[in-house]
Structure formats: C-alpha cells, structure tokens
Amino acid sequence: MLSRTADSLFWMARYIERAEFLARTIEAAQRLSALPTAYNEHGTEWESALESSGVSELFHQKHETAEADTVVDFLTFDAENPSSIRNCIEAARTNGRAVRTALTAEMWEAINGAWLELKKFEDALKSGSDRTEEVPRFLDFVKQTSLLFDGSMIRTMLRDPSFWFARLGIFVERADNTARILDVKYHVLLPDTETVGGSLDYFQWAAILRTVSALTAYHWIYRESIKPWLIADLLILRSEMPRSLLSCYENIVSCLDSLGRAYGRQGGAQRLARKTMAQLENASIGGLFQDGLHEFITTFIDDNNRLGASISEQYLV
C-alpha cells in the first residue's frame, strides 16, 4: 500500500477520535459549570477543558478569560483552532477523500455525511439560533458520527493493512486523550490531599468518568463509591475498560502485530508498543502513585507521541 494512503487512513481515524473526545470534554465542562457555586467555587472547568484539549495557549492569544461561550466556540467551530471539532471533521474528510477508494462505501458515507451535516450546524449556530438547544444537539451528533464511523469500519472493512492503520490511528489518539484528562486532573487524583473527599471532587470525578463514558463501568467493576485512585486504576490499568491506557495499548500492539505479519517484518514501532504495554501490565496503581502519577502520565504521553513518530517513520513516509 502507498505510504500516503496509510498515512491518510491513520490520520482520518485520529481526527474522528479527537472530535469525539472534544465533544465529551465540552459536555463534562458544561456539567461541572452547571453546579451551584457552593460546589464549584474555583470555577476552573473551562480552563481544564482547554488544557486537556491541548489548546489553552492558543485560546489565550485570542481571549482573556475562559468563559463558557468563548471556550465552546473555540472548541467547536473556530476555524483558527486547528483542533476544533469543525477542523477535525474537515481534516478527517480531506484525508478520507484522498483515499476514497481505500474506504468502504459505508465509511465514506459516514464521514462525508458528517461533513455535510457539520455545515448545517455551523450555519445554524452562526445565524444566531438558540445555543442552549443547538450546542447539545451538535455534541450528540459528533459522538454519533464517531460511533457510525467506527461501526462501519468494523463491520465493512477488509482485515488488511488499511484496516490496521485506521485502527492504529484510533487507539494512538485515544491513549493520548485519556492520558491528557488524567494529566489535567492529576492533582485531584492524589489519594491523600486535603481537598479530596468534598463534593467538588465527587462531581469532578463523575464528570471525568462521563467524559470517557465509564460511570456505569466504574460501579460494575469496583462496587464502591467514587475514589480517585480507583478511577486512576480504571483509566490506566484496567484492560476491560475500552478507553484505558492498557486497553489502548493492547489494541495498538495487536494492530502492529497484524501489520508485522502481513509484511513479514517487525520494526521499532512494534518494539516500542510492546515495551509500553509491558510497563502497563506490570504496574500497580499503588506503585504509580508512589513514583509520582504526574511523572508517569507525562512519560506516557511522550512515549505515545514517540510511538506515533515511529509508526510514521516505519510505514507512513
């Protein structure tokens, strides 16, 4: 397969995954900001949303303070924000269009349909329609788009290198996203800080879990009230949790193994991915806290980026 084709498939999937993550981030921030101020005196949820999306600096070049409206605008439709949902969907579509023939009809329809729909939302929001109605509808639409895209990929694509490259894109991006949420919130993950235990924490945790669609899963697995270190355990080390770092890496390793088999060759990307997975498999949540959760997450994000670069070098250029 052409390297460019593989590259486009990889990035198309990454952008769709990122769009969904942004939609979930906005929803979580909205949920937190809806709390009465008694529960939420710091009011940093919009700042956190920007930080976990990695666009805080860019945002502040344009706006002084992070308010609901400006942040939502920035993360959804701002053309100047390269990571806005709008730009993610458009980038996914541009990548998909470049490799139109490598996609199944269902995948192309999912992605092209989303792009067309996106324009309608953009027009509606610009024409000043009711934001409190329109924004939640839009965020739902973004989440549904990624479900439709993911579903059509799984149900219609041949299990050949095209498929593995697209899947790799999803999981590399998802691992990055989960790690970023954890990093932004790491200070409240610490088991014995004084601020922990109040109702603010409770709602923040619930919001984080909702971000990754895992509130119910938490209760199923732990059958306990919400405890920060268990959340960290769930999102880092639990392989049954589909957005956990370990689960992402199991998928990454399996995709890279499939590619290695298809091409009869292993390389740096396979080695890096297996190393990270082994670290996750051998870690315990107690150990991670002891060595420093923030340091762990920072290292993980770096490693994950390095893996992306290594995949790119090995296959995509």
Added chain:
Amino acid sequence: MSEAGGAPRQVYRRLADWLGNVPPGLLASRRAQADLLFRRIGITFAVYGDKDATERLIPFDLVPRLIARSEWARLEAGLIQRVKALNMFLADLYGPREVVRAGIVPPELVYRNPYYRPEMIGVKVPHDVYVHIAGIDVVRIDADDFYVLEDNARTPSGVSYMLENREVMMRLFPEVFSAHRVAPVENYPDQLLATLRSVTPRTADRDPVVVLLTPGQFNSAYYEHSFLADKLGIEIVEGRDLFVENDVVYMRTTEGPKRVDVIYRRLDDDFIDPLAFRPDSMLGVPGLMSAYQAGSVTLANAVGTGVSDDKAIYSYMPDIIRFYLGEDAKLKNVPTYRCREPDALGYVLDHLPELVVKEVNGSGGYGMLVGPHATRAQIDAFAAKLRHDPDNFIAQPTLALSTCPTATTSGIAPRHVDLRPFVLSGARGARVVPGGLTRVAMQEGSLVVNSSQGGGTKDTWIVDDGDRA
C-alpha cells in the same frame, strides 16, 4: 435522428417506438433515480474558479445516442488510421523530421509550438507509441460521414462517464437494452491495463508495476482518476508518492520503495518534473524526466504529444495521414481556415458572424467565438484579437451538427451532440471500445457541449443495424 423526410432513421426506429409508448411520468421518475445514482456513486467534476461548487454533477440525459454497427465500423477504421498516423508523426518530429523536410508541415508550427518538447528529441519510446490513449472528438454533419473536430492526444478525459453512463442506463432501462443489441464497453479498463502493460520498458520476468499519476483531489478530473485506478486495480499516486534514484522511479509504500515501470499520467507535461519543466510546480516528481529519457520508465501518454493535437496542426492531418500511410484520411477534417495565412485571415475577418473561431491551443470551450451567437461588440473585440495575433487562431464554418433526441423539461427535443471515442495504442496496435462519450448541448440551439460550459452527456450505443436485428 431523422431522415430528410422526417421519419426516424432506421437505427432509431425501435427506440422511437419505445419513447412513443412510455407511460407519462416514467421518464421523470427514471430521471430522478438516475440523479440519485450519480450522486451516490459520486460522479462529479470540479469547475475551476467555482469555489462553492467544487464538486458538481454533469447533467445526464436518459435518451441514448444510437449508432449502427456498420457506421461504427467505418468510424473505427478511421480512428485507428488517425491514431496510427499521429504516432508516426510524433516519432518523426522527435526523430528524423522528414515531414518538415518534405514541406508537409511548416517548421515554425512545430518548433514554435509551446507543446513541442526538445527534451524528447532522440528519446526512444517503447514500440514507438506516443499516444497510448487518444480521445478523438468527432461530429456528424450528414448521414454518411463523421468529421473530426479535435485530436486530443495529451490526457483526454471523460472515459469514466462512458462507463458510468452505461452502468446507470443498464440499471434503469433493462427493457430497452434487451430490445437492442448494444455492444459492450465494460472491457475498457481491461484493455487499458493491457495496453499500459504492453509498453513496459523492461523485459523483466516479473509483472510490470503500473500506476496512475494524478495532480490530486482538487483536480477537475480527480473522480475519473480514482475511478480508473480502482477499475484497473493499480495505485493512484501523487507526485510526492514517487521518487527517483539513479534514473529509476520508485513509489513509497508501507513495505518500502517499490519500482514503477509504467506511469499513466494525468498530469500535463509542464508539471511532471520541476527539474525539467516548471520549477515552481509541486505536483510532479523531481528527476522523472531524466528517468524517462534513460528509458527506465514509460509515460503514457508520452511527453510532447501536445504538438500533434493543436488546432493548427489539425488542419494538416489529412496531409500527414497521406504522408505516412499513403492513404486518404478515412475521416474528414472540418474545413479549417488557418488565420496565419493572410488570405484565410482576410476571409475570416470578413465572415466572423458565420464562423467559429478557436485558439490554436485552447480547450474546454474557452477563448472561442461562436459567430452566429455573438453580439456585434463581441465580434469587434474578437476581430481585434485576431488581427493582433493571427497565428494563434483558426476558424471553421458553423456546422450543421447532427442532433439527437434528448429529454428536456418540455419533452423529448433535438439537441446538438458530439462524440469522443477512446483509442488505445499499445505494442499490439490500436483498438477502440465500441462506444464513447457523447456530449450534448443542453440548451436549445447551442453548439457548445463542454462540461465546463454546462453541457451534458448521454450513453452511446453501438447497435446492430436495424434491418438485421
């Protein structure tokens, strides 16, 4: 489709009966289905300079154009003769240049032609094939003859419409198909691939690697490029997917570099190699021309074919055919006034309201004057352009172009058509798939059929002659 007496011509009789008996509303509902199909398949073309509609549907007409098999046989022979001569002409222009020395074609028409590529002088192309894919535009003026309008010898497009139009028609009108015996066009991709494989530069034991080179997804014909690559089962590549090392062309794949043998390029000469041609172009492959000259890769069509298809050279085609083949041209040329000749220029200036004047290197219906449809002011402005640079123009009488029945908003009505059959030339000679792209002027009375000017397309059926069916 009518004879002088007004009755439908023999070949159309069956179709006319059917059209006369279709229940009202059926055509409209099939029309809606056709639109849906085209939209779903995504058959679109891009219009340059039209920012809002980067992807547009070409109007598709439901009524097929019918050509009798016996007529087609004559046309086919003429097309093959023409392409044979074009290939010999090009080999000569980049070789011994006998045609110029013999005084058949004026030297300045060749050497001053912007599409003449001195880089090709002395380059040996496999099997002396330059024009692997030709799209020869023809029109019918009377019952007996097709006239050639234009020889497209660079990167002619439109073949995807020939194939998709057929696909859609077979789905929508199976009953009409079974009443006719329509020659199939579906094997065009196979024949194209066979043609491309046959001109591989290497006699290696392994399969030649053939790729299609596109300028990218923003090109007006990108849909066709991806469609063809798909049907041929070859990679569609952009310039950045290829690189040249030691005069050998490779493509970048997920399994490492892979050697490329034949490039079906849909990129104009100017853009294929920034080192050889336009240095500002990002579309091509640095070093490609040098690899080509070294004979390690085949380009289809060859570089420099444009010199043979401009409208000034066109007027010499009957002489060119006679010079190389010793035969009269089987297909007529439209009478053409070469404005570079003072007498002709005088005549053209005096008769502008009756003539169609075209730029020698123009295409797509741009930069032309359609005399009978022009205002006085347009004619005066064009006359000034002509006087300023007569070499750049030719003029032709407006032809009594034949018309075909076409579904319009006010029922079936005649519209002007032309036809572009596609001629493939490879190591084993030339062939033509029975059919082609019929373009139709959707406006009443209009002679302009180009898609960029709002023209539409219809399916072209080569059918058994009526009396033998």
